[in-house]
Amino acid sequence: MKKVITLLFVAVLILTLSACKGKDADFSDGKITIWAWDPNFNISIMNTAKGIYGDDVEIIIVDMAKGDLETKLHASLSTDGDLPDIVLIEDYMAGKYLSSYPGKFADLSDSIDHSKFIPAKVAIGTFDGAQYSVPFDSGVSGMFIRNDLVTDADVAAASIAGVTTFAQFVEAEITWDEFIAVGQAYTARTGDAFMANNFADGGLFRTILNSTQSWYTNADGDFEFNGNPGVEEASRIYKEIYDAEVMFNGTSTEIYKAATDWATWVDPLGNGDVATVTTGVWISGTVKSTTANSGDWTVMKTPRADITGAVNYSNLGGSSWYVLADGDVDESVAFLKAIYEENQDNFYDTILINNGAIGSLISAASSTAYTANDPFFTNTAIWNDFALWSALIPAIDYGFYTYEADEALMNAMPAFLDGTSSLSTFLNEAEVAAKSKVE
Amino acid sequence: MRKPNKIVKIIKLSFTYMFLSIVSFICVFPFYWMLAGGTSTSNEVSSGNISIGSNLVENYRILVEQSDYLRAFGNSAFVAILTTILALFISSLAAYGFEIFKSKRKSKVYGVLLLTMMVPFAALMIPLYKVVIYLELSNKLISVVLPAVATVFLIFFFKQSFIKFPREIIQSARIDGANEFRIFRSIVFPAMKPTYAAAAILTFTASWNNFLWPLITLSSNELQTLPLKISILSSSYTPHYGVILLSIVIATLPSIIVFFSLQKYFVAGLTGAVK
Numbered sequence: 001m002k003k004v005i006t007l008l009f010v011a012v013l014i015l016t017l018s019a020c021k022g023k024d025a026d027f028s029d030g031k032i033t034i035w036a037w038d039p040n041f042n043i044s045i046m047n048t049a050k051g052i053y054g055d056d057v058e059i060i061i062v063d064m065a066k067g068d069l070e071t072k073l074h075a076s077l078s079t080d081g082d083l084p085d086i087v088l089i090e091d092y093m094a095g096k097y098l099s100s101y102p103g104k105f106a107d108l109s110d111s112i113d114h115s116k117f118i119p120a121k122v123a124i125g126t127f128d129g130a131q132y133s134v135p136f137d138s139g140v141s142g143m144f145i146r147n148d149l150v151t152d153a154d155v156a157a158a159s160i161a162g163v164t165t166f167a168q169f170v171e172a173e174i175t176w177d178e179f180i181a182v183g184q185a186y187t188a189r190t191g192d193a194f195m196a197n198n199f200a201d202g203g204l205f206r207t208i209l210n211s212t213q214s215w216y217t218n219a220d221g222d223f224e225f226n227g228n229p230g231v232e233e234a235s236r237i238y239k240e241i242y243d244a245e246v247m248f249n250g251t252s253t254e255i256y257k258a259a260t261d262w263a264t265w266v267d268p269l270g271n272g273d274v275a276t277v278t279t280g281v282w283i284s285g286t287v288k289s290t291t292a293n294s295g296d297w298t299v300m301k302t303p304r305a306d307i308t309g310a311v312n313y314s315n316l317g318g319s320s321w322y323v324l325a326d327g328d329v330d331e332s333v334a335f336l337k338a339i340y341e342e343n344q345d346n347f348y349d350t351i352l353i354n355n356g357a358i359g360s361l362i363s364a365a366s367s368t369a370y371t372a373n374d375p376f377f378t379n380t381a382i383w384n385d386f387a388l389w390s391a392l393i394p395a396i397d398y399g400f401y402t403y404e405a406d407e408a409l410m411n412a413m414p415a416f417l418d419g420t421s422s423l424s425t426f427l428n429e430a431e432v433a434a435k436s437k438v439e
Numbered sequence: 440m441r442k443p444n445k446i447v448k449i450i451k452l453s454f455t456y457m458f459l460s461i462v463s464f465i466c467v468f469p470f471y472w473m474l475a476g477g478t479s480t481s482n483e484v485s486s487g488n489i490s491i492g493s494n495l496v497e498n499y500r501i502l503v504e505q506s507d508y509l510r511a512f513g514n515s516a517f518v519a520i521l522t523t524i525l526a527l528f529i530s531s532l533a534a535y536g537f538e539i540f541k542s543k544r545k546s547k548v549y550g551v552l553l554l555t556m557m558v559p560f561a562a563l564m565i566p567l568y569k570v571v572i573y574l575e576l577s578n579k580l581i582s583v584v585l586p587a588v589a590t591v592f593l594i595f596f597f598k599q600s601f602i603k604f605p606r607e608i609i610q611s612a613r614i615d616g617a618n619e620f621r622i623f624r625s626i627v628f629p630a631m632k633p634t635y636a637a638a639a640i641l642t643f644t645a646s647w648n649n650f651l652w653p654l655i656t657l658s659s660n661e662l663q664t665l666p667l668k669i670s671i672l673s674s675s676y677t678p679h680y681g682v683i684l685l686s687i688v689i690a691t692l693p694s695i696i697v698f699f700s701l702q703k704y705f706v707a708g709l710t711g712a713v714k
Contacts (some may be wrong), residue, residue, distance in 0.1 A: 001497075064667070068654050068674075075655045082577050263680075
């Protein structure tokens with residue numbers, strides 16, 4: 001027993017000592033530490049940037065889950081804990097960080113030429129007149145549609161002015177009501193869903209809302225749902241889609257496939273269970289992952305809400321790089337400037353081809369990779385289209401609490417969809433719930 | 440009269456077994472699904488396929504090549520083993536002191552300690568992180584170990600089983616000239632093995648599955664533990680469900696091995712080591 005105890009002690013001592021002289025923190029001079037999420041997208045893209053920039057500076061990219069990164073970033077910002085030099089922040093969250101932690105992020109107004117980036121992205125990283133972001137991937141939206149499934153007859157049945165064929169339809173700027181009309185014709189003919197939607201997820205809602213040039217808040221930054229034309233219209237469209245049932249073989253059939261999570265939303269795209277998806281450009285990688293569907297997909301502009309000021313351009317998601325004020329600001333800015341602002345070694349072409357990422361640098365859109373036709377999408381220059389559309393996305397101040405608003409609305413939504421709440425009751429309830437989340 | 444009784448008994452038994460079978464199925468099925476998913480492709484998992492697939496080797500290759508999984512496994516093993524050894528040693532010594540020695544303020548101190556069990560970790564996290572930064576221990580594996588080596592729960596757990604330990608043995612050892620540490624080491628420890636085994640299982644599993652604290656205190660890829668890696672795998676725009684489930688299967692194995700190897704002590708430890 002004595003031997004066992006002694007051995008135990010020695011083991012513990014060795015382990016403890018070896019742990020104590022373990023690796024030092026990564027945050028020292030001559031290194032740039034970057035926090036980001038998604039190894040297949042953001043991390044992969046930053047590795048490309050690292051490869052282009054060369055070995056003069058050691059660049060360490062730390063991979064975390066998105067939610068984990070946000071938790072850790074909040075903890076570190078509020079305790080002066082370990083922070084990276086550069087961090088990726090989702091656009092919807094940017095306002096919250098910039099307002100909650102003044103002085104923690106480096107002001108890049110003078111070091112980065114923001115006029116080279118699309119205005120909607122620059123607006124997101126602007127706080128109190130100063131620009132903090134290096135704009136990164138665009139969440140520019142579009143409507144992906146199956147040209148082998150939707151027919152001229154489906155389009156003609158919708159009675160859209162000046163549009164009688166599928167070819168005219170994909171070039172047209174349609175409204176959501178016209179979208180629903182084509183969907184009804186399609187489902188009535190095939191029995192299949194026209195789109196998939198998770199009515200508990202605010203993704204499509206935010207896409208519609210962004211295109212109306214409004215957001216969840218009023219000019220003072222306070223939540224305003226009731227009386228907010230954008231929110232009211234997006235709610236109306238959600239309900240129109242929910243209620244748009246048609247008769248197929250004698251049974252009432254919905255034009256949507258109800259999704260409950262990411263997988264049930266994405267899977268129908270590969271197997272032909274749905275004919276369209278309207279979302280951010282980042283879905284293109286998933287759409288293209290079913291190679292058997294090559295040549296069957298086309299992309300058209302996002303449907304428009306039926307109110308004054310609404311456009312056929314919108315955005316869902318997207319993120320930007322931010323430099324921490326306590327980090328190695330000069331090195332970090334030099335790196336981001338060379339790659340993201342000056343497009344060193346045609347960086348944007350590489351990430352478009354490798355990752356399907358549309359950047360926010362305006363001049364990148366005229367390069368060869370962007371103007372090339374993509375055989376998967378019926379040999380059209382969809383990347384050029386997306387780049388042009390991204391410059392036309394309405395610039396929105398997302399405020400500080402997008403997800404809180406989103407959650408409150410989606411929680412109250414079922415009662416509105418099934419008709420037990422009126423529009424104003426639903427929006428009032430959601431507004432009260434949202435306000436209670438942030439007070 | 441005997442026959443109907445027998446029939447009633449059989450019916451009762453079959454209901455019992457039926458109920459137990461259903462409950463067992465509900466308990467075991469998620470584990471089976473996890474195992475089956477770990478051998479399947481992402482499409483098979485999301486289409487609800489529950490049979491054993493043929494993609495195990497490919498899933499393992501992707502897991503090891505793309506996520507530095509084995510290093511994370513090593514980090515988790517280091518943290519969990521070191522935490523278990525130190526926590527058992529320190530907490531059992533503390534419990535021994537609280538139970539065996541006489542002191543007026545002992546119960547008050549113990550009461551305060553027990554009260555701290557009511558504070559959730561989320562409330563302690565930020566102050567604890569400040570301490571770790573002050574001591575320049577952040578982003579080191581030892582920063583995950585140290586806060587877990589003295590836990591009030593373990594002290595309480597050991598103290599409860601020391602209550603039953605016969606004081607006469609300790610007193611006679613003292614008369615024989617043994618010092619307190621010798622008594623603890625040579626007399627108390629050997630007799631309390633089942634308690635240690637039970638505490639080891641609880642501590643190891645808690646440390647192995649710990650997520651929030653390593654997330655806050657570890658900041659480099661090389662130091663990430665398994666729960667952090669699994670979280671990263673799950674959060675990609677294009678998650679590979681087969682690989683995620685395989686990573687969870689592998690991450691579950693050490694806890695299962697530790698449990699089964701110490702199982703015979705476990706029940707005895709929970710019900711009291713000294714009879």
